[in-house]
Amino acid sequence: MTKGHSSRGALLTANLPQLQNLIKRDPAGYKDEFLQQWNHYQSVMLIFEQRPDEQADRFRELVTFIAQVAQCYPEETASFPSQIASLLLRSFSTLVPDTRKTLVQNLVMLRNKGVIGSIELLQTLFPLLAKTTSAPLRSFIRRTILLDIRTANQKSQNHKLNRAVQAMLFGMLERGMGSEMVGDKGKLRERPADAPRQGMDEAVWAIALAKELWRKSVWNDEKTVSIVALGCLHPSTKVQKAAYYFFLGDDEDEAGSSDEEDEGPDIRQLKHQRLVKKKTRSEDRKIAKAMKVVKKKTKSKTDETTSTNFGALQLIRDPQTFAEKLHDHLQRYDKRLSLDHKVLIMQLLSRIMGYHKLCVLGFYGYIVKYLTYHQLRVTVILVSLAQSVHELTPPDVLLPVIRKIAQEFIHPGVGSEVIRAGLNAIREVCRRQPWSMEEDLLGDLVEYRKSRDKGVMVAARGLLQLYREVNPGLLKRRERGKTASMAESSVTPLPYGHAPKPAEGIEGLELLRAQDEQPQDGPEWDEWEGWDIESDSDASSSSDWIAVSSEDEGDIVISDSEEEATDRQIPTGVTLGTAPAQIAENLATTKILTPADFAILNKGKLESAASSMMKGSRGTKRKALSTANPAEPEAGTFVTEADIMGPRKRVKADYEERMASIHEGREGREKFGSKKGKKSKEVPSSTTNRQKARNKPVMMILSSNAVRGKKRASLREKQQRLRKGKRS
Template sequence: MVKSRGSRGILLTSNLPQLQNLIKRDPEGYKEEFLTQYNHYLSLLRLHQVSSVSATSSSASEKSNELFGDLITFISQVATCYPTETKDLTAQFKELLLGAGGGSGNTVKGDLRKTVIKNLVMLRNKEVIDSIELLQILLPLISQVPSSLRAIIRHTILTDIKTSNQKTKNHRLNRVVQSLLFGMVESGMGGEVIGDKGKGKGKEKGGEAMWAVMMVREMWKKSVWNDAKTVSIVALAAFHPNVKVQSAALHFFLGSENDADGEDSSDEEDGIREARRGVKKMEHRMEVGKSGKKKEKLLAQMKKETNKRRKNHAAGIGHTPNFPALELLHDPQTFGEKLYDNLHKHDKIYSLDHKILIMQLLSRVMGVHKLCVLGFYSYIIKYLTYHQLQVTLILVSLAQSVHDLTPPDVLTPVIRKLAQEFVHPGVGAEVIAAGLNAIREVCRRQPWCMEEDLLGDLIEYRKSKDKGVVTAARGLLQLFREVNPGMLHRRERGKAASMGLIGNQVLAYGHSQDAADGIEGLELLEEHFAAMRKEANGGVSDGSDAEMEIDEDDEAGWENWDVESDTGSDSSGWQDVSDDDDDLEISDSEDEDSKKKEKKEKKMKKKGKKVDDGEEEDSDDEDEEMDDAKSVVSAAPTDVSQATKKLSLLAQQKILTPADFALLNELRLKAAKELAESGGGSAAKRKLAALEASKRHVGEDEADRFLTEAEILGPRKKAKATWEERMESIQKGREGREKFGSLKGKKKKGTPSSSTNKEKARNKPIMMAVHSNKVMQKKKASLRDKQIKLRASIEKQKKLKH
């Protein structure tokens, strides 16, 4: 027994891992030893609280911190064995990390802080504490710790939230974390806006808000959070005084994920350039030195990583807008007005790049929600000059902000400014093409902003010698042939527009088109079904079993229809229609006039009106109107009535499924191709191009609300080739050609020969190389010769870098 007590004494003082193992096997037998260590931990905790206030020696504090860290790990490991004694452990860890009252004072630093955080994560994995307690401690720390520890905290938070929402949405956890992130962003909203023009003028505050935006972006990217509250956090950060936080929020809505982390695209390009130089250096080393399998494997890995990085960067250049986030904005009109006020108020302290970011987001919000922020057009006029930096992005923002509800009188000065600055003989052809394309995109969304005299001058540029200018002018002419041919001269309207102008009036501002009364190309689908039935019956058409075959095809046509539909739809099933609805009429009877009269009398009775002798004149007028309507219908062409009959026949027999609509699109495309090949003219070609474009961009609006710089610049005569295109042309030129350079002494030569002088010099013994003529001349060289060689070497290195 004495030996056992002595061994226990050793365990108490020096061997905590072994004591931890014994406690996990027999918690009750070693409770006394645990309490001894726990009391020691409490005494060190109080000592640390006191020493954080009063200064102590560094050596003593380091020694006590190391012992304190070991005790923290020990207590955390065996906390599940003694839950009653360790019930205050989480609160003690929180006070160590965040200070008393959740502040930043009296907190641990360095390795001790890392130890406490790791043990907190371990307690969460053992389910001693829940996710909410852990995240309430870790989220405020993410902006205070160094980068190495920050990566651990960030990964822990993201993994915990994702795991908690894996099976079902953990709404309680999501609400708590989103409230914490919202508070992190809101805490710095009252600061002073410094801007990004003057670097180093003052230390910007907003680290917590920056990390909050990054956390939201990660959760949105992983599809863990996709609700309106998530968007509201980033919407608040879009007006943060810290420009970096504001830029990250703007990039979230614009869809550019690389810049959302605060990384600039130029830094990414520099990194790719450095990686290419590293690959070239490695190839050079393998040529001049000894090469082996290890170096070849390393070079292949470096090339693979460089190509992957370059492809990712190239894919991220054309950023797509974050459509769901833009749609989930709460009160978009107020959001757009605040964006414009922020842009206008801080115009002098924001850089041009940041102002263009705000313009892009504002224009997209205006285009999506059809907002009217009229001050934006008067603000953007001063940037509409051809010598303005990044003017193409400004033109894209202008065009995206216009929609059919934008007042034309506000846009007319903008169109005049574009014509005066971009479209005149004093500028280059690319400038004229960009101006005409910008005017065309603005007029596509609001045609009434164009003046007739100005339009006549602009379309005269279709006689230019430059291809880009001619294409832009013809595009503007073709646009007004479709939307408002009355503004063109008779000789410029074209055949189709001149024929369609009679009886077709252009809709005025604020008026919308009537709903479609049928499905275009439905007769093609019916003919396709008839041909299928004819083939099934052995070449004999029989319409008796048509209805039965169509019903059998319906079940297959609805497969996966809910997967292909939009996720935001609320169609949970069939909806019951009340029998009392008088507006709904489904009738196959031929006597429709009598039913209409009965329906009208029924409505008049509900309104309290009675048909008496004094109202005979009204009924006579109605009879006359009905007779006139019958005469008009009878005078209609026979082919139109047959087409209407075909449409109603197919609609009565079949409910079109998503598979039927897909087949209908294919049939329409096939018919348009046949018409264009058989000489249908330019109208058939335009219809074919529209159908092919709609097939490529399924689900997009026909107005193409979001543009790119390439659409504003138009086709250019000599566009600069990209790095990939240059490499591809170089490789094509090397095909079937012998490699440059001498083959003397190389393995490719048929007859073996001696090694070259360069190889001999490389394998020369060091003592012979030291006393060689080349080395001796370097030692005897004058200062002037050394300067000349050094300058030449520096110039060579500069050329290699560029």
């Protein structure tokens, strides 16, 4: 027995995978063999810490073996995960790449087997993101972190894990907050030799992970936004840009771009293989399928990056303090930051000010110096200026800004595009704060409506139409127009700081009274025959129903269903605001409104806006229709560069653009050419004699004249035949 046991132990020592399989089947029967390997691991571990180059292969084999069977002996291997984690954190830079990969993979395996928890694993993996220089290993660590957090929050929010991970991310950011701001302008882009790089890289990954978890809807709370908001004030410009792009709804930052998800198949490689390999229909289908995948990914990526992250802006803690810190950061490091970086800060600050209606008065004094027509990216700066203005912005602060735009952009010494941009920018600012305009300046600006340039004329007319609607008193009498002159007594703009009166009732509610008075005997009511309310027995048996007496039935009117109500037409001659206030009040207190009723109200608003548009000018049409549709956002909440530049004439396409358009039109189209003898014809024809000759048996054509003629041909005839084949 002793001899057999010793021979079995020697055999299993040399074959760890076999011992691993046997231990998983019978842990108690092979405990002695495992303890032997465990003691061997402890001794190899001591040697490996002193001399990592020696016995590295044996050390990796033992680590993999113990990680595979650790769940079978939890008491003996209790210290194994902490040993692996401490070795990675302590000696990561000195380990060879294979050893790093093995240790990380086995640590993740222990998490999957339930030997360690998520918090213990993530405490080890987070610092490794900034330390590793291997792209595959970094990508593996990043995917493991995201997958572990996403799986833990799949069924319900794991608050304990989320709080622990968010605390780790805060710590990664705060470790680098004490360093000096370097900047990204000119020579400042080069990092000094003594700059702490570890803290910067950790902060970059903290922002990248927080953004990814927000994008995947794993985290959508205030703490996640606070993590990214802290990155906006980090000394590293790379960290700042990653945080700015999160709030701006853009994904152009390069943090972790090499580790992003797969962007789809390589179309250029597939087309190259199509040219080299044999042409088959399966290859054509493969390329077509790959093209659809790439177009779908490109479209989804474009849709994700075209709007502001309003959800994150809404969850900013103490937005006034945050906006003031951004402004101080912008002014303090004005000479160290590049123009692109400062424009990013302006965009973020302006959107926060406009969304939360904040007043950071120093921002307008700072932005004035960039309001020149020869300034780079001046359109984006004008957009930032317009987005920062709201009805609570003091007009006295905006008056110098409006004057500066008028002096720099609107005069005969500049081009028509510059004048158009200046007029549109002033219009967007005045749309949000109409009191920021002076009467004399407005009179000079609206004179550009007589310009020969169409873009300038449209911009000036837009400004004129705006003040005809909001404050016609600033315009000269001949410029107010017929509609504004007739409604001048009713248009009284509120002074600055005065809030509008609260709404009284629901606008257009009298339309429902007219609907109820219509006869209910039309064809649309035929389908309601046979419909009945639940019986009294059913109503009494249900605890959710409350009995209502017949005397009170007439006081409450239950609205029609949505399908029927949307098909009903609004009576002609009924417009908003014509019914007495008492009728609207009675309807509001005695009628339960449903989505179908609100659909009728919206339909009435559209018709009322259309009727008022027929009486007014073209500028009133767009505003009336946009305000009548509740599905559209409020006019002026978001500004783009196209709004500042206005309508532009299409530039003539160059040769490359024309050829790209031609090739795009040929995609999916049938190839040109003759269909003679082809199966793709509508009526297939017979094959030719030459095609038939190819399928004949060899013995039938050996005695033919063609074959005999080749045999009897002279050398001269053979040379001519060869030359003819080369030319063809």
